[in-house]
Amino acid sequence: MAEKYDLIVLGSGPGGYVAAIRGAQLGLKVAIVERELLGGICLNWGCIPTKALLRSAEILHYAQHAKDYGLKIAGEIEADLDAVVKRSRGVAKQLNQGVTHLMKKNKIAVHMGEGTLTGPTTLTVKGEKGEEKLTAKHIIVAPGARARDLPFAKAEGKRIWNYRPADDARRKSPKKPLGSRHRGPSESSLPSFDNEIRAAKETLAQNGPPGSCRGKKKQGAPRFPGKNRTRQGLEVS
Numbered sequence: 037m038a039e040k041y042d043l044i045v046l047g048s049g050p051g052g053y054v055a056a057i058r059g060a061q062l063g064l065k066v067a068i069v070e071r072e073l074l075g076g077i078c079l080n081w082g083c084i085p086t087k088a089l090l091r092s093a094e095i096l097h098y099a100q101h102a103k104d105y106g107l108k109i110a111g112e113i114e115a116d117l118d119a120v121v122k123r124s125r126g127v128a129k130q131l132n133q134g135v136t137h138l139m140k141k142n143k144i145a146v147h148m149g150e151g152t153l154t155g156p157t158t159l160t161v162k163g164e165k166g167e168e169k170l171t172a173k174h175i176i177v178a179p180g181a182r183a184r185d186l187p188f189a190k191a192e193g194k195r196i197w198n199y200r201p202a203d204d205a206r207r208k209s210p211k212k213p214l215g216s217r218h219r220g221p222s223e224s225s226l227p228s229f230d231n232e233i234r235a236a237k238e239t240l241a242q243n244g245p246p247g248s249c250r251g252k253k254k255q256g257a258p259r260f261p262g263k264n265r266t267r268q269g270l271e272v273s
């Protein structure tokens with residue numbers, strides 16, 4: 037027998053879990069389907085953990101330049117990469133647990149597993165418990181986006197990498213990686229983290245000249261932070 041809901045949300049990132057909560061607040065019987073971690077990319081791998089990594093890099097940078105601020109720090113200051121990544125994973129875990137709590141608080145049923153739409157009002161979830169069939173009057177599809185490989189330059193995790201290896205202490209830093217395939221300031225921040233924490237020589241590749249996101253600067257488009265990055269010791273090419 038299929039479990040019946042008023043609303044099913046497929047994907048529990050910021051797009052999905054907020055919609056699920058709002059549905060529950062409006063009195064709907066709501067379920068959320070997630071194949072990996074509640075909170076999606078933003079809370080588990082993207083916005084939050086990368087900022088935790090960058091914070092460690094920032095504090096290391098300040099400590100190394102303490103003299104500039106009239107401070108003396110005795111002894112060698114070095115980064116413990118395992119501890120830095122552990123802290124970042126801890127921050128992500130806290131938020132993941134926070135979303136779990138919000139689901140419980142709002143009486144939203146959580147179905148962990150790979151969701152597949154089988155019709156306009158039906159969905160199957162393949163998870164550890166086996167296959168579950170769900171139906172709902174309304175289904176919101178919020179599966180997010182994934183980094184895509186360029187056919188001629190795959191993110192093989194050595195010279196070119198995407199965001200996941202950044203939060204993995206096991207990754208060995210190459211001597212001169214070609215930065216990250218960035219979409220915006222967040223992802224282009226990752227090489228600066230590497231540069232600072234691992235004392236690795238990093239080159240940040242960009243699609244246009246320094247100071248622009250894609251060559252021509254459109255009104256309202258985010259500026260590529262080339263100047264900032266070169267100040268941090270990165271090469272921008």
Ligand SMILES: Cc1cc2nc3c(=O)[nH]c(=O)nc-3n(C[C@H](O)[C@H](O)[C@H](O)COP(=O)(O)OP(=O)(O)OC[C@H]3O[C@@H](n4cnc5c(N)ncnc54)[C@H](O)[C@@H]3O)c2cc1C
Nearest residue numbers: 047049050051070071076077078082083151179180199222
């Ligand atoms: C490195 C990095 C840094 C970023 N920094 C920022 C930032 O500072 N500020 C900012 O605003 N944005 C940032 N972003 C972007 C932000 O992460 C995304 O905009 C946001 O996560 C999108 O939310 P979403 O809910 O649409 O999708 P997601 O967060 O991707 O969530 C989708 C969820 O759906 C699940 N899912 C997908 N398909 C299925 C399926 N078939 N069955 C079950 N579950 C499924 C996935 O497992 C995932 O958990 C960053 C992204 C990255 C990669």
